[in-house]
Amino acid sequence: MENFERNLEKYAELVIKIGVNLTSGQDLLVEAPYECLDLTRLIVQKAYEAGANFVHVHFQDDVISRSKFDHGTEASVDYYPTWYTTMLERFVENGGALLNIKVPNPDLYEGIEAAKISRNSKAAAKARAKYQHYVRTGAFSWCLIKAPTEAWAAKVYADLPADQRVSAMWDAVFKINRVYEEDPVAAWRVHLDELRRMRKVLNDRGYKALCYRAEGTDLRVALPEGHIWLGGDKENASGIRYVANMPTEEVFTMPERTGVRGTVTSTKPLNINGALVDRFSFTFDEGKVVDFTAEVGYEHLAKLLEMDEGARYLGEVALVPFDSPISNLNRIFYNTGIDENASCHLALGSCYPINIKDGASLTNDELKARGGNTSLIHVDFMIGTADLDIDGELADGSVEPIFRAGNWALTF
Template identity: 80%
Template sequence: MDNFQRNLEKYAELVVKIGVNLNKGQDLMIESPLESLELTRLIVKKAYEAGANFVQVHWQDDVITRSKFEHAHDEAFDYYPLWYTEMLERFVENGGALLNIKVPDPDLYAGIEASLISRASKAAATARGKYQQYVRTSTFSWCLIKAPTVAWANKVYAELPEEQRVNAMWEAIFKINRVYEEDPVAAWRTHIEQLKRVRKVLNEKKYRALHYRATGTDLTVELPENHIWLGGDKANGSGIRFVANMPTEEVFTMPKRTGVRGVVSSTKPLNVNGALVDRFSFRFEEGKVVDYQAEVGYEHLSRLLDMDEGARYLGEVALVPYDSPISNLDRIFYNTGIDENASCHLALGSCYPINVKDGATLSTDELKARGGNTSLIHVDFMIGTSDLEIDGYLEDGTVEPIFRAGNWALKF
């Protein structure tokens, strides 16, 4: 128990110092499930020790969240309070930082009609459009982290006795976040420097396109001119470095909106707004999904793709070696924030404008003209395997290996 408390405190300090990198005089907002009370209290303590002016905690509970879908009147699913989005916008504009302990129950909406989930998601995404633009342009510091809940641990570690599952989840979270290192903050800084070296090499390459080959996948993804690879940390509008997702093992950039063609198959289940989609595939033509299949959750996938016009185009391409800390745990976490960092992945929907030169200053039309996609959604899905091969096409027509047998063929 003493070791657990020390590790929990190290984790809290890590997410404050590396995740949001809270500076003196900032406000911090924490979104946390009720089950994470102990961790949240430690984070609040560490935030004030780091110089926070004010820390606000917004508590979340899956039973309360599901209650809306079981009991609300029909019109409620097309409503989202503008006063709440305006509060988020003011919070960002006043220099606040957001820390979200994001661990929804993978089976939260089991038995709920897919159309209700889709309508509620669309209403929220539409109302939060300006705030999401702040997120995607890194206007402010934000970080998504993980902490065990009983429902999540029961799903991931179902083979263990029930009383061991939450502890097993804590062990995994501490391990993939380098908490077991003597100095996790220093270990993360070393890790970030390595990701910087990777993205530096990729940015110097200026690939014209990537070609993916694996079982069920033969996909070509063009990259726009002046695309930028990012990974590790990034700077907000005030120049403060932060890590948007903990853990993180990826480097990522923007695909050309109309430059995707071929077929791609998923390799891990996808949690879509609390509903699982699994064993699915897409066929792309001129950037657009023109056909798709799913053995599990087909209706949820259909409604996701019909969210808006941009939902059928890609907004992100990310590279993660198969031989990486999370992948080597050989476990599906049913949480995109972890699973995407165990696997190469793509994202349907909106791009991150910061993945193209001067992208944060572009209007929607200008971004689209530069090859970027816009949408109400941004949903990552995993495609990495031990047999994945990726080739890079250089501007002079040269083709060179980027990935072989699921891992980097480039040297960093």
């Protein structure tokens, strides 16, 4: 690729300056696949140039991750080390920042029993509950980014010759992150300002509910009193602004836990802990999933919904126009962090407490009393289409269009 090394360096600088917005004297934890060594080295360099106190890299590998299921004992499936979660908690409490190159292989656990994957995911979620609370309340700066691996590129660009797939994936990653701009950091600041304007308009409207209509979808989602739309960057407990997911094109809030009714149909495949689920739908009544279908991965979806009581309720509602940079690439990335930013989406499981006034200080019981959902999981699934219409119900009972034919009907 032309100017690849320079673009890689620009990307590393971007995720340090905009993603985690690292400040002088901070520690940084980088989680990365071994295949992303070159990018990881640049990220570490840029972190130290930004004044990092210490950078620790935790490398990951698909073969090692799968080995537990292929060769481990039954006990190992249900085990997650508390010493590791304790380390994460202390890291957050000492003011660290996290940068995760998150590129799971969509076919990693093909052939593994759904029950085993579910048990392992539940053990991890229970052990990481306190740390996840820090994540969802914005206690510290964290950012999920993307970089090609051979397995992921082979899935996304299966239509290309094998020797062209990783390059094509890099091209996509650079495009959706505005790396090709002369000054990506400045371009991102403009983009974040645009998302800030969107969420201000939505917060000023104060909708009571959103009503979705498309082929296979007829859904009403009530919104709790005091809900807050977020999107783009957010402020952590120390007042530092960061971007939790790069790329990002969404604005999002929390639904009323028991206020979801109707049916919704997915529009993109979903990667659940290394297992693929596709062509699925949910029927909700009083907020709860009372029926569901799936043509691919039904058993994995069933296990997800059994994770805990809150797994059958929604925790997030997000709006993304169909005519947007990622959607216009016309490519399924089998990666929630990208696909959710190409499509309107919902999320099963825990809400983000920061999506309601004073939510970060609420206990789980207080959060539920305010209309929020709590769960071990938070799993986004995509519902956006070119024919999606969304109406907003206002406090006075009137209705106005928010989306028409998949795109914004509001003016920002």
